[in-house]
Amino acid sequence: MIFSQIFDMLDVGIVILDRDLxxxxxxxxxxxxxxxHPEEVIGKPLFDFFPDLNTSWFLRNCKSVFAFGNxxxxxxxxxxxxFPFKAYNTLGSDFEYMQQSCTVGPLRDKNNKVNYIxxxxxxxTDIAAYEKKLITTNTKDGLTGIxxxxxxxxxxxxxxxxxxxxxxxLSLIMIDIDHFKKINDxxxxxxxxxxxxxxxTLIDERIRTIDIVSRYGGEEFCCLLPETTIDSAMALAxxxxxxxxxxxxxxxxxxxxxxxxxxxxxINSDVDSAEALLKLADDALYExxxxxxxxxxxxxxxxxx
Amino acid sequence: MSQEANADFSEEEKDILQEIMNxxxxxxxxxxxxxxxxxxxxxxxxxxxxAIGALPEYLRKTINEDVESSIVEQKFWGNFKGSGLxxxxxxxxxxxLAFLDNKEVKDYNGDASATLEKSGLLEIxxxxxGACVGKVSELLNTFVTYSPPQVIQNEKNEFNHLIEHFDPQxxxxxxxxxxxxxxxxxxxxxxxxxxxxxxxxxxxxxNDFMDSYE
Numbered sequence: 001m002i003f004s005q006i007f008d009m010l011d012v013g014i015v016i017l018d019r020d021l022x023x024x025x026x027x028x029x030x031x032x033x034x035x036x037h038p039e040e041v042i043g044k045p046l047f048d049f050f051p052d053l054n055t056s057w058f059l060r061n062c063k064s065v066f067a068f069g070n071x072x073x074x075x076x077x078x079x080x081x082x083f084p085f086k087a088y089n090t091l092g093s094d095f096e097y098m099q100q101s102c103t104v105g106p107l108r109d110k111n112n113k114v115n116y117i118x119x120x121x122x123x124x125t126d127i128a129a130y131e132k133k134l135i136t137t138n139t140k141d142g143l144t145g146i147x148x149x150x151x152x153x154x155x156x157x158x159x160x161x162x163x164x165x166x167x168x169x170l171s172l173i174m175i176d177i178d179h180f181k182k183i184n185d186x187x188x189x190x191x192x193x194x195x196x197x198x199x200x201t202l203i204d205e206r207i208r209t210i211d212i213v214s215r216y217g218g219e220e221f222c223c224l225l226p227e228t229t230i231d232s233a234m235a236l237a238x239x240x241x242x243x244x245x246x247x248x249x250x251x252x253x254x255x256x257x258x259x260x261x262x263x264x265x266x267i268n269s270d271v272d273s274a275e276a277l278l279k280l281a282d283d284a285l286y287e288x289x290x291x292x293x294x295x296x297x298x299x300x301x302x303x304x305x
Numbered sequence: 306m307s308q309e310a311n312a313d314f315s316e317e318e319k320d321i322l323q324e325i326m327n328x329x330x331x332x333x334x335x336x337x338x339x340x341x342x343x344x345x346x347x348x349x350x351x352x353x354x355x356a357i358g359a360l361p362e363y364l365r366k367t368i369n370e371d372v373e374s375s376i377v378e379q380k381f382w383g384n385f386k387g388s389g390l391x392x393x394x395x396x397x398x399x400x401x402l403a404f405l406d407n408k409e410v411k412d413y414n415g416d417a418s419a420t421l422e423k424s425g426l427l428e429i430x431x432x433x434x435g436a437c438v439g440k441v442s443e444l445l446n447t448f449v450t451y452s453p454p455q456v457i458q459n460e461k462n463e464f465n466h467l468i469e470h471f472d473p474q475x476x477x478x479x480x481x482x483x484x485x486x487x488x489x490x491x492x493x494x495x496x497x498x499x500x501x502x503x504x505x506x507x508x509x510x511x512n513d514f515m516d517s518y519e
Contacts, residue, residue, distance in 0.1 A: 057405070067336040068435045069442075078427070
């Protein structure tokens with residue numbers, strides 16, 4: 001009597017399925033979220049109501065629970081959800097469906113034979129939303145909204161490793177705003193921040209989705225360009241240079257203009273680490289500053305041996 | 306209590322456990338073929354009693370034989386209590402995915418391939434550990450509850466966390482078996498670590514098992 005109350009009182013979805021995956025029990029939580037009443041669903045195949053669950057992984061895991069009496073776990077991380085229920089109380093996040101953590105386990109008869117399995121469904125939308133926020137704060141630069149240096153460095157190492165394995169081209173552009181200190185000094189830090197934001201957007205709009213632009217330091221930006229040779233990277237740098245040079249940054253009543261210097265490097269057999277690739281772009285950037293700014297320098301040609 | 310349970314398994318008890326595992330793994334093989342559609346060969350298990358304190362070192366040695374590996378760990382509890390560790394050579398994730406056909410798994414954080422590989426390892430780990438532990442439990446007339454499996458990286462020496470809840474004064478029974486996925490060129494090994502609390506129960510269960518044949 002008390003046990004059967006638990007079934008409907010818990011803030012967790014519980015479904016009991018027979019060997020053919022027909023619904024045997026359906027608790028109140030499931031009714032509330034699916035709008036499907038027990039009398040409609042009991043005795044019917046689960047897949048009649050949730051055809052998207054009819055997948056190799058779901059079937060395999062259910063078979064395993066019947067065969068071994070083990071558990072199967074469908075985590076939110078990997079599956080997002082098993083049942084497409086509407087998400088609510090999502091802390092302002094944009095999940096369309098309730099994020100779920102589901103577990104399947106065995107139910108035995110007197111002879112220890114598994115004749116039924118149960119499935120629990122837990123709403124983890126709040127946790128997933130919180131995690132999403134944490135990931136954003138961890139990977140994005142607060143001011144400009146583009147990736148931060150930490151994320152960039154992780155990606156740089158990943159792309160470097162990919163190059164080592166598959167020998168694909170990889171280039172890098174280091175960007176520094178010319179005389180940025182003057183803008184801050186003569187127009188105030190708000191103007192400086194405004195320029196940083198606008199510039200970040202300007203660059204972000206001009207690169208491919210697989211490229212990564214990050215704020216590397218104060219007024220320094222870095223573009224990671226997978227599958228890109230140095231010649232293409234130089235062309236992109238020039239495209240960016242012109243874009244910035246001709247842009248008018250309208251801050252309140254001020255029409256500000258900036259230029260930037262860039263250094264470009266590409267991976268080759270002489271470049272033995274991600275740091276070395278970064279250093280080459282940084283050296284080239286220094287060179288373009290030295291040569292008069294608002295220009296692009298490429299790393300030295302590979303020494304033929 | 307610890308003195309008594311610390312006593313190593315007798316040769317006879319080891320033999321019984323070995324026999325039980327042989328039967329269990331035989332049953333598991335047949336059912337695995339049905340569940341994942343692959344014939345998994347499981348070697349004759351090797352059984353050892355190891356002091357908990359020496360366990361991380363044992364794991365490091367055993368696992369590092371293959372330079373880099375992917376490890377799936379899953380805890381289980383009941384009368385029979387411990388952890389299952391499934392060790393694959395690194396890179397097996399892709400091969401596993403190929404036969405699991407898990408295209409449906411949804412992308413996460415844009416790092417789809419790594420997520421998929423992990424999902425494959427977790428799924429196969431969960432099933433293999435569940436099959437072996439489940440079949441042993443069945444013969445010992447008990448059943449266990451499982452925690453979600455997780456992938457651990459061996460380069461970070463995460464073994465210590467496995468034994469955090471074990472008393473270093475105690476010992477564990479380690480069962481090691483080598484598995485091969487026929488025609489898939491995937492192999493690795495499975496360790497079942499039984500924690501100290503279970504040893505008294507295990508001994509009794511082994512005797513009951515023998516009695517049922519007399």
